[in-house]
Amino acid sequence: MKLTKYQPSIFNLKEWLAWRILGKAHPPEWKGMDKRERPSTQRSIFLRHLDCGSCNGCELALHALNNPFYDLPGHGIHFVASPRHADMLVITGPLTHNMQEAALTTLNQLPTPRALLVGDCAIDGGPFRHAYGVINPEERPAELRTFSNQVPGCPPDPQIILEKLISTDLSIPMTPGAKAVQTLNRNGPEPG
Amino acid sequence: MNLPPPLPQLLQAYPRLRAKQAHEYHVVLQEKEALRQVAEALRDHHWRLITMFVNDERMEEDCRFKIYYLFASPLPAHAKNQNQMSSFTDQGYLLTLEYFLTRHARPDPPSSFPLLLRFHPSLRECFPAVQPFEEAIVDFFALLPDAGDPVQVQRMLAEPHWLHRSFSQTTAPLRRTRTLERVEEERVQPPLKHLYPPDPPPEGMHYLPVGPIHAGVIEPGRFLFLHGGEPIEAMPIHLGYKHKGLEKLFETHYLLAEGWQLAERVSGDAAFSHALAYCQAVESLAGMEPPRPAQLWRAILLELERIANHIHNISDLLHDISLHIAASQIALQWESLLQMFHALFGDRYLRNLVRPGGLMLPEASWKSRRRTNSLQTLQRTLEEVISLFLSLGQRDAWDVSLHDRAVGTGVLNREEAKRWGAVGFVARASGLIHDDVRIRYPQGVYQQEAIQRILAQTFAADLTDNNAPQRFIALSSEDMQGDVYARFLLRLAEVESSFYLIDTFLQQLMETSWTPVLRDTAWREKLDATPTFDASLGYVESWRGGVYYWVMKGPMNTIARCKVTGPSIINWFVFPKAVSRHTKTPETVNILADFPLINKSFNLSYAERDL
Numbered sequence: 001m002k003l004t005k006y007q008p009s010i011f012n013l014k015e016w017l018a019w020r021i022l023g024k025a026h027p028p029e030w031k032g033m034d035k036r037e038r039p040s041t042q043r044s045i046f047l048r049h050l051d052c053g054s055c056n057g058c059e060l061a062l063h064a065l066n067n068p069f070y071d072l073p074g075h076g077i078h079f080v081a082s083p084r085h086a087d088m089l090v091i092t093g094p095l096t097h098n099m100q101e102a103a104l105t106t107l108n109q110l111p112t113p114r115a116l117l118v119g120d121c122a123i124d125g126g127p128f129r130h131a132y133g134v135i136n137p138e139e140r141p142a143e144l145r146t147f148s149n150q151v152p153g154c155p156p157d158p159q160i161i162l163e164k165l166i167s168t169d170l171s172i173p174m175t176p177g178a179k180a181v182q183t184l185n186r187n188g189p190e191p192g
Numbered sequence: 193m194n195l196p197p198p199l200p201q202l203l204q205a206y207p208r209l210r211a212k213q214a215h216e217y218h219v220v221l222q223e224k225e226a227l228r229q230v231a232e233a234l235r236d237h238h239w240r241l242i243t244m245f246v247n248d249e250r251m252e253e254d255c256r257f258k259i260y261y262l263f264a265s266p267l268p269a270h271a272k273n274q275n276q277m278s279s280f281t282d283q284g285y286l287l288t289l290e291y292f293l294t295r296h297a298r299p300d301p302p303s304s305f306p307l308l309l310r311f312h313p314s315l316r317e318c319f320p321a322v323q324p325f326e327e328a329i330v331d332f333f334a335l336l337p338d339a340g341d342p343v344q345v346q347r348m349l350a351e352p353h354w355l356h357r358s359f360s361q362t363t364a365p366l367r368r369t370r371t372l373e374r375v376e377e378e379r380v381q382p383p384l385k386h387l388y389p390p391d392p393p394p395e396g397m398h399y400l401p402v403g404p405i406h407a408g409v410i411e412p413g414r415f416l417f418l419h420g421g422e423p424i425e426a427m428p429i430h431l432g433y434k435h436k437g438l439e440k441l442f443e444t445h446y447l448l449a450e451g452w453q454l455a456e457r458v459s460g461d462a463a464f465s466h467a468l469a470y471c472q473a474v475e476s477l478a479g480m481e482p483p484r485p486a487q488l489w490r491a492i493l494l495e496l497e498r499i500a501n502h503i504h505n506i507s508d509l510l511h512d513i514s515l516h517i518a519a520s521q522i523a524l525q526w527e528s529l530l531q532m533f534h535a536l537f538g539d540r541y542l543r544n545l546v547r548p549g550g551l552m553l554p555e556a557s558w559k560s561r562r563r564t565n566s567l568q569t570l571q572r573t574l575e576e577v578i579s580l581f582l583s584l585g586q587r588d589a590w591d592v593s594l595h596d597r598a599v600g601t602g603v604l605n606r607e608e609a610k611r612w613g614a615v616g617f618v619a620r621a622s623g624l625i626h627d628d629v630r631i632r633y634p635q636g637v638y639q640q641e642a643i644q645r646i647l648a649q650t651f652a653a654d655l656t657d658n659n660a661p662q663r664f665i666a667l668s669s670e671d672m673q674g675d676v677y678a679r680f681l682l683r684l685a686e687v688e689s690s691f692y693l694i695d696t697f698l699q700q701l702m703e704t705s706w707t708p709v710l711r712d713t714a715w716r717e718k719l720d721a722t723p724t725f726d727a728s729l730g731y732v733e734s735w736r737g738g739v740y741y742w743v744m745k746g747p748m749n750t751i752a753r754c755k756v757t758g759p760s761i762i763n764w765f766v767f768p769k770a771v772s773r774h775t776k777t778p779e780t781v782n783i784l785a786d787f788p789l790i791n792k793s794f795n796l797s798y799a800e801r802d803l
Contacts, residue, residue, distance in 0.1 A: 001571050001695045003664060003688070004579050049409045053434040056799045057460025057541060062409045063504070064530065067523035081407030097379060098356045098433045099412060102404050127457050130445050132365055132375040133437040155460065155541070157534075 044076035045168060048086035048110070052103050053134065054093030057155035058119040062090065064158040077165055083109040088168070094121040094134045095144060107143055115144075116168070118161060120154045127154070196265045198233040199285065206230075211288070212476040212728050215633055218288045224313050227291050235318040238266035239287070241613055243740055243757040244315075244325040246293075246333045248368040252725055257293040257335065259312055262286060262729070262740065262757075267626045284632035286729070293335070311338040321613025324765045327353040332439070334364040354432045354802065365440050372444055375437075396420045400784070404433045411798035423781035427768045434802035442754035443746070448474055448719060449548055451751055455741070456543045458756055459800035464497045464542040465734030466741075466758070472635070473730025473743040474548040478718040485706035486550040487636040492697045493542055495690040498735040499574075500529045502683045503581055509680060509792045510588060513597050518584050525577045532573045536566050548719070550711030558708040571698070578691045582664040585684040589665075598677040602782055602790030604770040605674050614766045616737015616759040618794060621682045622674035625651060629733035642696055650682075650689045664688055674770075676793040719749060727753070736760065736797065758800035767794055 049062060062079075065072040072078070080086050083106045095103060107113050120126035124137050137145075151164050195203075202219050206226065209218040221227050242262040249258050265285040293312050312329075314337035315322045326337045331354040336345055355363065363378040364370060393399050403414035412433040418426040438458060446454055455470035456463040468490060475482065482490070504526045511519035530540040537545060538554040545551055557566045588594055604614065609622035619627040630638050631647055638644075649655060653668035665685040672678050712718070727744035737759025746752030771790055774780045782790060 001575050001691070001698075003575065003582065003691065005583055050405060051411045051434070053436055053802075054411075054799065055457040055460040055463075056411055056797060057457070057463070059409055059411065060461055060504075060541065063508075064527060066409075067507075067527050068520050069524060069527040079409060093434070094436070096434055096436055097358045098435055099404070102412065102433070106405055127454060128436045128438075128441070130372065131437040131441045132372055133435045154457075157540070 044078070045088060045165065046078055046080045046086045047088055047090050047116075047165075048081075048083045048106070049079055049090045049092070050103060050106055050115075052091060052093040052099045052122070053096035053128070054119060054121060058092035058122075061155045061158045061161060062092070062118070065162060070158050070162050072162065072165075075162070075166055083107075084111070086110055087112070087114065089113075089115040090118055091115050091122050091144075092118045094125040094128045094131075094137075095140055096133050097135055098133070100135060100141070103144060104141060113143065114149075116149045116151065116164065118151045119156060120152055123150050123152060196285065197237050198230075199265070199287065201233070202230060202287075209290070213286075213633075213635075215283060216286045216288070216729065218290065220290045220292075222292045224294070227289070227313055227315075230289065231315050231318040234263055234287075239263045240266070240610075241315075241319040241321045242286070242615075242738070243742075243755070243761075244322055244329075245742065245755045245757075246312075246329050246335060246366075247727075247744065247753050247755075248333070248366065249725075251368055254292065257310075257312075257333070259291040259293055259329075260742070260755075261289040261291070261315070262742075263289065264632065267624055267632075283634070286633060286731075288729070310334070311336050314338050319613070320611060321762060321765070324761055327351075328761075331355045332364065332366040334362055334367075354435045356432050356435070365437060372440070375440070393418060397425065404430075413798050417784060417787070419784060422783040422785075423773060424771055424784060424787065426772045429764065429768055431764060431798060432802050434799050436803065438803045439754060439756065442751045446751055448477075448743070448745055448749045448751055449716070451743070451754060452546060452548065455756075458803065459758060459760070459797045460541060461501055461797065462497065462734040462736060462739065462758070462800070464493055464546065465732050465739050466756070467543070467546045468494060469730045469732045469734075469739040469741045470743065470754075471546050471548045471730065472732065473728050473741040474719070475712075476730060477726060477728035477743060477745060478548075478715070478722045480549045480712045480715050480718050482550045482636075482712055483706075483710050484637070485701060485704050486710035488697050488701045488704075489551050489553065489710065490546060491637050492694050492701070493537070493545060494732060494734075495694050495697075496529075496533070497542055499578070499687050499690050499694075500526060500533070501735040502687050503529065503577070505792065505795050506581075506585065506680065506683060509676075509789070510594075512789050512792055513594050515588055515591060515594065518588050522581055522584060525581050528573060529577055532569065536570060547711060549715030550709075552711065553708040555708050567698070567702075574691065574694065578687060582684065582688060586664055589681060589684070594680075595677070597786070597789060598680060598793075599675060600780075601676045601786050602770045602793060603673065603675045603774070603780055604766065608769055609674065609766070612766045612769055613762050615762055616733075617679065617682055617686065617735075618737070618759075618763055618766070621672050621678040623669065623672045625669050625672060627737075629731055629738045633731065637697065637700070643693060646689055646692045646696065649692075650685050652685075676789055679793040725752060734759065736795070736800075737763065756800075756803060758797065760797045760800040763794060763796050764801050767791075767796065770794070 051059065064070060083089070089107060089110065107115070117123050121128050125134060128134050149164065149168065151161050153160065199217065203217065207220045209220060211218045221230060240263065242264050244259065244261045247258050247260065249256060268282045312335050314326060316326065316337065329335050330348055336348065358380060360378045360380060363375055365375045397418055397420040400417040400419060401414065402417065404412040414430040416428045417424050438454060442451055442454060452467040452470050455466045458466045503522060507519050507522035507526060510522065533542055534540045536557050545553065604618065604622050606623035609619050609624055614622060615627060626632065631644065634644070649663065651667050651669045652663040653666045665681065665688055667681055667685040671681055722745055724745055724747050727742060730741045730743070732739055739759065740757040742755040744752040771782055771787060
């Protein structure tokens, strides 16, 4: 194998377009569709990431979403810095005992509590299910127990997370206890 | 054989056990006084502490808690001359001290203490790096370092290290007498109070609490910045939010032959290194010898993981310096590497490949017919990705804004790195350029002279050898000043070294014949034949630094104890020293806005530390 000096132009438009158009980042049904009709241009989702004790494999998948190949911002989806700006939490990791308090506080700060569970351990504890520091999935607090939106995998492929995010319909509440949490919300403490 | 002092004297004075590898030694100490003398002798001869851990052997032969200390022989003094090559071939030694904890290590425990607590002699005066390990022992075994002052002991019990007071003080989850059910009964609701600083800040100062949940896709941890204006004066860190109890999980839910599955999930970004270190520990335990093609493949995959992570993190670093175009281009290269991993090895993060006794490659891409094609894909992708990455890195290394942000930021100088025991590329960037498992204790295919030469050529500008190939990144050991810039340059150079290492390994692989399933055929018999309560050590250089696994076999091929020591444990302890105002040179300060950059350049794993 040999290394050669590569002379990158400041912005290689051709290469970038090849990635965007020929790449697998877009769902097949978008081919030939007018850009304005694509679901991702109809609305934008703001996400807040919440790590409840993952092995950081799922974080790598979320990092990959931000690269130009999957181009999450290009679909109108952004990671934001505060739960108060967010439409939805992205939860990774089995809920550890030490994170329980912080996780609940964060969830209660969302205008409408919604969450996407990413990875096997966020859904049912995965390989960490029986560890003593992890809260049993059945014993999780009601607000964090059930979310219809899940992406299984250990860790999931970024492509699958992306498809799930694109197809998310924000008009449907995602937790059965959504209303109860909303009322709690008003008196919630400041996030840590 | 020329052993470094005081090893020959130790081996004469104290009983020794048979160690598994040629460069490992194992000495048994029973007296408190002997431990103190040995520690002082090791300190005087500049040995370094790698890890310290406790094993509960009260139900076994010796009926005691045992404390194990792992020491590494001193690094060779390096000078920029022709002898540099010889300093790279000078091998190191690992010394395990096994200390019997006597029943009454301290005659008068204060009456207010629970009876369960016990004391052990502290090595903190000789080796400051022992602190994080002693804190772990307080939490996991309820054994306290004998600090003398009861107030300090009380304080140590109250601080949130791993368990965060979410369990009662006497839980001691890793003691053999504690079942999982018993540990879970001891759970109490965690109070939020520990999130806030214990004392009011000094006059004119201000605490800025950050975390545990950060703004971005980052793992949780809490930082308390003490600052009066822009410069950061001090930065206490509270971690342990991700503590799951993996060391207990190894003991309760995994067999010796399956533990690699959990080891891969200790830290997701270093999955292959952790699984490999675990497997090496098991192999050394059972006397297994992986076939040579498996060793070559393991080395190739280890270097691939290093390349992928360095590329990803350099991209993040450039993003923080606002060099967005270069950052995006490099991020694309990272993505194409990961997709290549997925296509050829079945997983984006190289999981599910290594097994005790060998390696199993996916048949789909490595069967005899597909092999040439797969190898070509691997080579072509690597050539393209690394050529582009190094060209961009070489150009950006001279970028004015990068210099402005990175030079002189987050300095961890050589003395500090040595004193606090930094490991991995952090230590190498601080001038301890030999702190590398591949150089100090090379195993298997890393022992070849050609490989050691490539590793030495990472610091190409030091070499006066005219035959040495021209490097993209001509690094000099004098560049290693311990700042963000040094860490950036070093990681560029390491990617290049890894590229040449993979090239050499691939050439050697082509000369041998191999199948996708490469495993010691008698691995199961050898595992069964291993005596119970035998223990062994496995270590590899992950991209972050040395990963050490200490595995003890239990009855029926279970794991009696698996101690995981990743580089993040000690480097999280060192990290605040690089951020805070330096005590010796108070004019060296870092401002708050520099913190994310320093954090990215250290790039530590929370999961690897919290376990």
